[in-house]
Amino acid sequence: MSGLAVGAVAAVAATVAAPADAETWRYAFEEALDEVQGKYAQKFKEEVEANSEHEIQLFPYGTLGESADIMEQAQAGILQFVDQSPGFTGALIPEAQVFFVPYLLPQEDEELFEFFRTSKAINEMFPELYAQQGLELLSMFPEGDVCLTTQEPVRSPEDLNEVKFRVMTNPLLVESYRAFGATPTPLPWGEVYGALQTGIIQGQENPGFFLESTKMYEVTDVITCIGHNNFTTAVMANKDFFDGLSEEDQQVIRNATDVAFEYILEYQSGLQEESLEKIKQAKPEMEINILSEEERQPFMDTAGEVEEAFIEMTGDSGRKILEQMKQDLAAVGG
Structure with missing residues (x-):
C-alpha cells in the first residue's frame, strides 16, 4: 500500500475513532497548575474526560492574560469555563464582594466546608446573579486562610497606618483595608512582586500556599495571620454554551464539579501549615505571626463598618445575600 493510501486510511480511522459530537472545551484559571485552582481544574478535566468523549484544555494564569481578560473571554464564549475569585468579579457582580466582609467566614475547616456544601446563598441565590452576566455558576470553594505579608510586624491596625497595601481590584476589599488602617492600592496580580521589590507597595494578602508558591516571602519580611x-473562588461556565449542551453533558459537568469540589477540600487539609513551614525553611529569618484572639479584636471591630459599606454598594440584593449567608453560617455552627 502506498504512503498516500496509508495516510488516507489513517485519516478515515481517526474520523471513525472520534465521535462527531466530541468537543474540546477551554478552561482558564487564575493560578498555576500545581496551585489550588490548578489542582481543582485537573480533577475536573479528569472526570469529564473519563465520563464523556470531550476533552478539556487547561489554561493556567498568564497564558491568556490577566483575570479581567479571562472573564471577558468566558463571557464572549471564547472560553467554556473560567475559575475566578469574587475579588475580581466585584464590579461585574457586586454582591459577590460579600466574601470580603472580614470575619464573616468560620475559621474551623469542618464548619467552613459544610457551609460551602449547604449554603442557600451560594447554591440558590448566587447562580441567579451570575446568570444575569451570562455565566453558569458551577461551584464556589475556599482556598485557604488569608495572611498578610509586610515589611514590618503587624500587631494592630495602627501598624498598618500609611502602609501601601496591595488589594485586588475590588471596591469592598479597598474599604476593608481602609478600615484596617492601611492605604489600599488596587493592582493586577502580575505587578505585585515587582511593586513590593521596588517599594511601590509595602504589603499584600493571600493564602499560605500562594505566598509560598509565588515566593512573596522573597520581597517581604513578615507574615501575619x-x-x-x-480566599474564595468560583468556577463558571459560559451560560449559552452550558444551556446548549445535552442533558447528559450537563450532568457530566455537574458530576465532575461535585467530585472536584470534594477533592479540593480534602487536598487543602494541612496545606496552610505545610506552606508556612516551607516558607520558614526557605527563609529562616522570615517572621511568621499568628495573632491571638485578643490581638485580632481591633481588626474584628471593623467588620460592622465594612458590612455597612457592602450594603451601601449593593442595596437590597446585597443585604438579602448577607442575611442569608449569616443564616447559613449559623446552621453549620459558624
Missing part, C-alpha cells in the same frame, strides 16, 4: 478571611 489575623484570621479575617478565607
Whole structure:
C-alpha cells in the first residue's frame, strides 16, 4: 500500500475513532497548575474526560492574560469555563464582594466546608446573579486562610497606618483595608512582586500556599495571620454554551464539579501549615505571626463598618445575600 493510501486510511480511522459530537472545551484559571485552582481544574478535566468523549484544555494564569481578560473571554464564549475569585468579579457582580466582609467566614475547616456544601446563598441565590452576566455558576470553594505579608510586624491596625497595601481590584476589599488602617492600592496580580521589590507597595494578602508558591516571602519580611478571611473562588461556565449542551453533558459537568469540589477540600487539609513551614525553611529569618484572639479584636471591630459599606454598594440584593449567608453560617455552627 502506498504512503498516500496509508495516510488516507489513517485519516478515515481517526474520523471513525472520534465521535462527531466530541468537543474540546477551554478552561482558564487564575493560578498555576500545581496551585489550588490548578489542582481543582485537573480533577475536573479528569472526570469529564473519563465520563464523556470531550476533552478539556487547561489554561493556567498568564497564558491568556490577566483575570479581567479571562472573564471577558468566558463571557464572549471564547472560553467554556473560567475559575475566578469574587475579588475580581466585584464590579461585574457586586454582591459577590460579600466574601470580603472580614470575619464573616468560620475559621474551623469542618464548619467552613459544610457551609460551602449547604449554603442557600451560594447554591440558590448566587447562580441567579451570575446568570444575569451570562455565566453558569458551577461551584464556589475556599482556598485557604488569608495572611498578610509586610515589611514590618503587624500587631494592630495602627501598624498598618500609611502602609501601601496591595488589594485586588475590588471596591469592598479597598474599604476593608481602609478600615484596617492601611492605604489600599488596587493592582493586577502580575505587578505585585515587582511593586513590593521596588517599594511601590509595602504589603499584600493571600493564602499560605500562594505566598509560598509565588515566593512573596522573597520581597517581604513578615507574615501575619489575623484570621479575617478565607480566599474564595468560583468556577463558571459560559451560560449559552452550558444551556446548549445535552442533558447528559450537563450532568457530566455537574458530576465532575461535585467530585472536584470534594477533592479540593480534602487536598487543602494541612496545606496552610505545610506552606508556612516551607516558607520558614526557605527563609529562616522570615517572621511568621499568628495573632491571638485578643490581638485580632481591633481588626474584628471593623467588620460592622465594612458590612455597612457592602450594603451601601449593593442595596437590597446585597443585604438579602448577607442575611442569608449569616443564616447559613449559623446552621453549620459558624
